[in-house]
Amino acid sequence: MNSPQPIHVAIIGGGLCGLALAVALKQRDISFKVYEARSSFTELGAGINIGPNTLEAFRLIDASLGNAYLATAARNPSGKEHVWFDVRLGAAIDGHKDGETITSLMAPPTGSMCIGRDALLQLLAQKAGLLDGPGRVSAAFDKKLTHLEQSASGVTMHFEDGTSEQASAVVACDGIHSAAPAVPQYSEAGVYRAMLPVQELEKVLGHDMARTSQVFPGPKGYLILYPVSDTMMNTGFWVWRRGTWPHREWVLPGRKNKMDDDLRDWGDTVRGIMNLAPNPPFMATHYHAVQPESHWRNRVCLIGDAAHAMPPHAGAGSGQAMEDAYVMAEVFRLVNKIDHTQAEVNAAFSAYEAVRRPRYQSIVETSVESMHTWSDLYDTSITQERLADWTKLAHTRFESIWNHDIGADARNAQAMMREKLKRQTAI
Numbered sequence: 568m569n570s571p572q573p574i575h576v577a578i579i580g581g582g583l584c585g586l587a588l589a590v591a592l593k594q595r596d597i598s599f600k601v602y603e604a605r606s607s608f609t610e611l612g613a614g615i616n617i618g619p620n621t622l623e624a625f626r627l628i629d630a631s632l633g634n635a636y637l638a639t640a641a642r643n644p645s646g647k648e649h650v651w652f653d654v655r656l657g658a659a660i661d662g663h664k665d666g667e668t669i670t671s672l673m674a675p676p677t678g679s680m681c682i683g684r685d686a687l688l689q690l691l692a693q694k695a696g697l698l699d700g701p702g703r704v705s706a707a708f709d710k711k712l713t714h715l716e717q718s719a720s721g722v723t724m725h726f727e728d729g730t731s732e733q734a735s736a737v738v739a740c741d742g743i744h745s746a747a748p749a750v751p752q753y754s755e756a757g758v759y760r761a762m763l764p765v766q767e768l769e770k771v772l773g774h775d776m777a778r779t780s781q782v783f784p785g786p787k788g789y790l791i792l793y794p795v796s797d798t799m800m801n802t803g804f805w806v807w808r809r810g811t812w813p814h815r816e817w818v819l820p821g822r823k824n825k826m827d828d829d830l831r832d833w834g835d836t837v838r839g840i841m842n843l844a845p846n847p848p849f850m851a852t853h854y855h856a857v858q859p860e861s862h863w864r865n866r867v868c869l870i871g872d873a874a875h876a877m878p879p880h881a882g883a884g885s886g887q888a889m890e891d892a893y894v895m896a897e898v899f900r901l902v903n904k905i906d907h908t909q910a911e912v913n914a915a916f917s918a919y920e921a922v923r924r925p926r927y928q929s930i931v932e933t934s935v936e937s938m939h940t941w942s943d944l945y946d947t948s949i950t951q952e953r954l955a956d957w958t959k960l961a962h963t964r965f966e967s968i969w970n971h972d973i974g975a976d977a978r979n980a981q982a983m984m985r986e987k988l989k990r991q992t993a994i
C-alpha cells in the first residue's frame with residue numbers, strides 16, 4: 568500500500584501576493600511554506616492604493632485582515648471618503664481653466680485607500696503567522712528558486728544556494744521578474760515619482776486639495792497624487808516615452824532636468840506640485856503584453872505579477888494579486904489534506920485559471936487603456952460633448968474593476984473542480 572500524500576504548498580516569493588496566499592492558506596488550515604529570495608520580507612516603493620474589490624478580497628482571505636487594513640489606511644478628508652480621485656485639468660485649454668475640476672470618480676465604500684507597501688507586507692506576514700512563534704519555520708529567506716522538476720508524486724525545487732526542497736504543489740508568486748518564461752514588455756510610458764509633504768503641497772493647492780486624491784490629465788501625460796498618511800502624499804507624473812526602452816535598468820535616478828522639459832506645456836498647478844520634488848527618479852513601466860497559453864502545468868501555477876503584471880494606470884495590480892490568492896486558497900480547500908492526488912491539484916489549478924484568467928486579462932487591458940484615457944484627453948480640443956463622453960468612459964471603466972463578485976468566482980471555481988473530479992472518477 569502506498570503511503571498517504573499530505574498536501575503541502577510551496578509559495579515562491581514573499582511579496583504582496585505570496586504573503587496574501589500564505590494568510591489565506593493559514594486561515595484554511597492548509598500546510599504551506601514561503602521561499603523568498605531576499606533576506607527578509609521587504610517591499611520597496613511608496614504606497615499601495617486600493618479600491619473596493621481589493622478590500623473585499625482582503626476580507627474574504629481573512630476578515631481580520633480587512634479590518635486591520637481599514638484601521639491603518641490613509642483616506643481622503645472627511646466628506647470625501649468615497650472619492651477615488653477628483654479629476655482636474657492639468658493645463659488651460661479651450662476655455663477651461665488650469666486645475667478646473669471635471670468630475671469625481673466615486674468608489675464607495677473605500678474611495679482612495681492607501682497604506683505603505685512595507686506596512687502592508689508586514690501586516691500580511693504577521694497575519695500569516697510568519698513573524699514569530701512556531702509559524703516562523705514556514706518562511707525561508709535567501710531562497711532564490713533557480714529551477715524545478717516535477718514528478719508524479721511532487722515537485723523538487725532547486726535554489727541558488729545549492730539546496731533543494733520538496734512540495735506537493737508550487738504556487739509561483741515571484742513577480743514581474745519571475746523565473747517563468749513570459750517576458751515583460753516595455754509599456755512606452757514611465758513615471759517621475761515623489762513623496763511630497765502635505766505641508767508643502769498646501770502652499771500650491773490649499774488645505775483641502777493638499778490632502779485629497781487627484782488625477783490631472785494633461786498634455787501627453789497625467790499627474791496622480793493620493794494620501795499615504797496624514798502628512799505625506801504619493802505623487803506620480805506619467806508621460807509617454809515612445810519606442811523601445813534603451814536602458815538595462817528600469818529606474819533612472821535624478822531626472823529633474825528631463826522632467827522640466829516634460830512639464831513645459833503644463834499649467835502652474837501641476838508644475839507647482841512637481842517643483843516640490845527635489846530630483847525625482849524616472850521609472851519605465853513594463854507589463855505582460857503577451858500571455859502564455861496557460862499559467863499552470865501539472866503541479867505548478869503562476870499567480871500575481873508573475874502571471875499578469877500590468878501597467879499601474881488603474882491601480883489594480885495588487886488587487887488582482889489578492890483576488891488570485893483568495894480563489895487559489897478556496898480551490899485548495901477541496902484538495903484532500905491527508906492524502907491528495909495529482910488529479911486534485913490539476914483540477915484545482917485548471918478551475919482557478921478558468922475563472923481567474925478572463926478577469927485578470929481584461930484588467931491588464933483596462934490598465935493599458937487607462938494610460939490613454941488619462942493622457943490622450945489633450946490630443947484634440949476639449950468640447951463639452953467630448954468631456955461628457957470621456958467622463959462616462961472613465962466611470963464605466965473603473966466600476967468594472969471595483970464591482971465584481973469575487974466570492975462567486977471562488978464558488979464557480981469550486982463547482983468546476985468538483986465536476987472535473989466527478990467526471991474523472993466516473994471514467
Ligand SMILES: Cc1cc2nc3c(=O)[nH]c(=O)nc-3n(C[C@H](O)[C@H](O)[C@H](O)COP(=O)(O)OP(=O)(O)OC[C@H]3O[C@@H](n4cnc5c(N)ncnc54)[C@H](O)[C@@H]3O)c2cc1C
Pocket residue numbers: 579580581582583584585602603604605614615616617710711712713740741742743744745746758850852870871872873879882883884885886887888
Ligand atoms: C509604479 C507602480 C505603482 C503601483 N501602484 C499600485 C497601486 O497603487 N495599487 C495596486 O493595486 N497596485 C499597484 N502596483 C502594482 C503592484 O505593485 C503589484 O501588482 C504587486 O506588487 C504584485 O505583487 P507580487 O507579490 O505578485 O509581486 P512582487 O511584489 O514583485 O513580489 C515578488 C516577490 O518574489 C520574490 N522573488 C522574485 N524572484 C524570486 C525567486 N526566483 N525565488 C524566490 N523569490 C523570488 C521577490 O523578492 C519579491 O519579494 C504598482 C506597480 C508599479 C510598478
